[in-house]
Every structure is written in C-alpha cells, then in structure tokens.
Amino acid sequence: MAYVPFATDRYFLRVRRFILADGERFVTVVDEAGAPAYYPTALALTRRSHGHSSETMGAEATDLVHLGLWAVRERIDLNARLEGGAYFDLVEIETLAEACGLKTASLRRIALPSVTEMRRGVAMSKTDIVSNALKCRRLSTAARYFDFVGRMSEAHLRKRSLELAERISARKDMAAHIAVHQPRIQSSRIRSIVKAADLARVAAFVATGDPFDVWKTEAMARRNWALVCLLVASGIRQGEARQLKPKDIDLAACEIRVERRHDDPEDPRTREPNAKTLDRIVPFGPTVARALEDYMLGPGSDAAEKRGSPFIFLSHDNHTHGTPISDRTVGRVVHELGKHLGIEGLTPHHLRHGWIQNLADWAIAARISAEDFARFANFLGGWSYLSKMAAEYRGDHLTEAAFKAGLRVQESRS
Numbered sequence: 001m002a003y004v005p006f007a008t009d010r011y012f013l014r015v016r017r018f019i020l021a022d023g024e025r026f027v028t029v030v031d032e033a034g035a036p037a038y039y040p041t042a043l044a045l046t047r048r049s050h051g052h053s054s055e056t057m058g059a060e061a062t063d064l065v066h067l068g069l070w071a072v073r074e075r076i077d078l079n080a081r082l083e084g085g086a087y088f089d090l091v092e093i094e095t096l097a098e099a100c101g102l103k104t105a106s107l108r109r110i111a112l113p114s115v116t117e118m119r120r121g122v123a124m125s126k127t128d129i130v131s132n133a134l135k136c137r138r139l140s141t142a143a144r145y146f147d148f149v150g151r152m153s154e155a156h157l158r159k160r161s162l163e164l165a166e167r168i169s170a171r172k173d174m175a176a177h178i179a180v181h182q183p184r185i186q187s188s189r190i191r192s193i194v195k196a197a198d199l200a201r202v203a204a205f206v207a208t209g210d211p212f213d214v215w216k217t218e219a220m221a222r223r224n225w226a227l228v229c230l231l232v233a234s235g236i237r238q239g240e241a242r243q244l245k246p247k248d249i250d251l252a253a254c255e256i257r258v259e260r261r262h263d264d265p266e267d268p269r270t271r272e273p274n275a276k277t278l279d280r281i282v283p284f285g286p287t288v289a290r291a292l293e294d295y296m297l298g299p300g301s302d303a304a305e306k307r308g309s310p311f312i313f314l315s316h317d318n319h320t321h322g323t324p325i326s327d328r329t330v331g332r333v334v335h336e337l338g339k340h341l342g343i344e345g346l347t348p349h350h351l352r353h354g355w356i357q358n359l360a361d362w363a364i365a366a367r368i369s370a371e372d373f374a375r376f377a378n379f380l381g382g383w384s385y386l387s388k389m390a391a392e393y394r395g396d397h398l399t400e401a402a403f404k405a406g407l408r409v410q411e412s413r414s
Contacts, residue, residue, distance in 0.1 A: 008078050011037055012068025015061040023265030025054035025272055029061050040064050043148050053274055063141035070099035073111040082149040085167040087174040097181035100138035103128055132183040143178045198343045199354030206232045214340045219299035219316040224333045226295040227313055233284045235355030235381055238330040238348035239273035244312045251289045256282050266310050282380055
C-alpha cells in the first residue's frame with residue numbers, strides 16, 4: 001500500500017535553515033510546498049525576538065516535525081483541534097508521551113497507514129527509545145506549541161465570556177497533564193560522569209604531554225593541541241572556542257575575549273556556534289599561549305589564507321581546508337585524546353567539568369567565600385549571575401574535602 005501523507009504530515013514536513021544577507025540565521029518548519037508553516041514560524045519569530053539562538057529554534061523545529069508524526073499516527077488534525085479549543089484529553093496525551101519517547105525514524109515507521117493497531121508495538125526495542133532529556137524537551141515543545149496556537153485562537157473571543165474562560169481552563173488542564181508525563185532528568189553533572197581523577201589526568205597530560213603522541217600530522221597536532229589546551233585551561237564551551245577570531249586573543253596578557261556574535265555574516269556555517277551569555281574576558285596560562293601561538297602563526301595561518309577565513313580553529317582536511325571547524329570535529333578531537341589516555345566517552349563538556357572542579361578546589365583551599373566564588377565562577381564560566389551551578393560544585397567539593405579529612409582523622413586514630 002502506497003504511503004499517502006496525512007494533512008498534518010504535509011504541514012510539518014521538514015526543518016529548513018535560512019542564512020539571510022546580513023548573516024541572520026533563522027530556522028523553521030516548512031510544508032510540502034517548501035513554504036514556512038504558519039504557526040511554527042510565528043512561534044519561532046516570538047522565540048527569536050526573545051534572543052533565542054538559531055540552534056534552540058532548530059531543536060524546537062525538529063521537535064515539531066516529530067509532533068506532526070504523532071498527529072499523523074493518531075489521525076489528529078492538530079491545528080484544527082487547537083484552533084477550535086478541543087484540547088487533548090488524558091488518553092491522547094499518554095500517546096503523545098509515548099511518541100516523544102521514540103526516535104523520529106521509529107515513529108515515522110509506525111505512522112504509516114499500513115501499520116495496524118495490532119502491530120503498533122511490535123518489533124520495538126531499546127534502540128528505538130530516546131533519552132529522558134530528549135523526551136522531556138519534546139514534551140516541553142509540544143506544550144509550548146499547543147499553548148501558543150491556543151492563545152492565538154482565543155484572541156478573537158470576547159473578553160470575560162464564558163467560552164473564553166472554559167477554553168483557558170481546558171488549555172491549562174492540558175498543560176498540567178503534559179507536565180505529569182515529563183520524565184525527571186539528571187543534572188548534566190551526573191549524566192555520563194567521567195571521574196575527577198581521570199579529568200585530572202587530562203589536565204596533567206595537557207600541561208606536560210606531547211601532542212604528537214596522539215596526532216601524527218603536524219597541522220592536526222598543532223590545532224588539536226591548541227584547542228584542548230584552551231578548553232581545559234579556560235573552561236569555555238566548544239561553541240565559544242569555534243567562534244574565536246585572532247582579535248579575540250591577547251597572547252601577551254594571556255586572555256581571551258568571548259563575545260556573543262550571533263548572526264555573524266563572516267561565518268559560513270549554517271549551524272553557527274555562539275556564546276550563550278554576555279561577553280566576558282577569560283584568562284589562561286603561558287602553556288596555552290604557546291600552544292595557540294604555535295598554531296596561529298603556523299598551520300593556522302596557512303589554512304586561513306586558503307579561504308580567507310577570519311576564525312582561529314580551521315579544518316585541515318583536503319576538501320574543507322581553511323573552513324571553520326564543526327562541533328563534530330571538536331568532539332572527535334577530545335574523544336581521541338580520551339582514547340589515548342584510556343578514558344572512554346570523553347567529551348568537550350567533560351573538560352569544562354574538570355575546569356570548574358579545579359576552580360572549586362582552589363577556592364576551598366584559598367578559603368574563598370561561597371558568595372565570592374559563585375560570583376566570579378559564574379562570570380568566568382559563562383553562567384548567568386543567578387545560576388546555582390558554581391555553588392553546587394563548591395558544595396560537592398566541600399563535602400568531598402570533609403569526607404577525605406574524616407578518613408585522615410580515622411587513619412590517625414587507628
């Protein structure tokens with residue numbers, strides 16, 4: 001039987017990314033004709049006006065395509081239901097939660113008209129299931145979309161009318177039911193933990209090791225070494241490193257300036273990296289300065305001249321030589337470093353964890369107050385001033401320090 005797409009499937013066809021003439025990135029959902037879908041695009045515009053990055057918009061658009069597949073599977077005319085105020089009931093929300101826990105390819109497979117109810121869960125395995133974090137994000141996107149379309153549709157109703165009050169109440173009930181199905185997710189500090197001792201080994205190798213023990217090619221070794229040295233010593237995010245330009249580096253003062261430069265017309269990457277917070281200046285040591293200088297004045301300079309790229313970290317592959325690197329490249333570099341040290345699953349974010357761990361250890365040893373530590377750690381780490389992340393790390397390390405001190409006292413008494 002040929003697959004005949006349902007109306008909702010054609011509406012939420014795929015995600016499309018745009019780069020405008022001034023460098024602005026915009027991501028939305030397009031329909032079968034390739035035109036931006038009305039409600040998803042209106043929602044993306046509101047998100048953009050509040051400063052959300054194109055990557056955030058892209059993730060939301062991907063979630064909406066997944067949501068459209070759920071509507072196809074359940075034979076729901078999604079927008080018509082929301083426009084009419086016939087909000088989703090408990091059973092429908094249960095099916096939504098189930099669908100958000102599946103990979104998009106798996107959901108697309110069971111959304112085919114040829115798949116009967118009897119075969120709905122057949123041949124599904126753990127490989128078809130996504131993480132709780134992704135499921136939670138999808139449900140949040142669904143709730144946001146339902147609320148957005150619902151509010152737009154309620155705008156024409158007379159204020160203080162009984163119909164408006166009933167629809168608002170039903171919409172809030174629907175949101176509460178969706179929230180019940182959102183899984184609890186662990187902190188990013190707990191998921192995929194790399195032990196502190198292993199992170200310390202990474203820092204020690206970066207301080208004293210030889211990059212040619214890991215990478216054999218001159219250009220690759222110099223670039224990768226400068227990159228990992230910077231990530232370990234400064235704690236900046238991999239996206240912030242990928243957007244750095246020579247003017248952001250002061251080798252004499254051993255400082256980098258991390259700027260929020262979204263929609264940079266000089267950046268050819270559709271998935272443009274960016275800083276998450278306001279501009280900041282982050283210090284680094286002489287070891288990092290030497291690694292950066294070796295790369296920037298050597299292979300990095302040659303690669304920059306190849307394409308005229310204004311960025312520091314560039315590709316040295318034959319086909320992409322001179323273009324700015326991707327997040328996959330950074331992930332591969334850090335993975336290769338971890339493999340050399342016998343640390344499985346090492347990621348760029350783990351290097352950031354190691355940096356804040358070292359900073360917390362220093363603050364405890366120097367008797368820095370919790371308030372002062374939170375203030376400068378949040379600034380250097382690029383967290384908001386109200387973030388509790390730095391305080392949590394300091395608390396964890398105080399507990400660990402107290403535990404170790406208790407062991408030493410116990411040993412001295414035995």
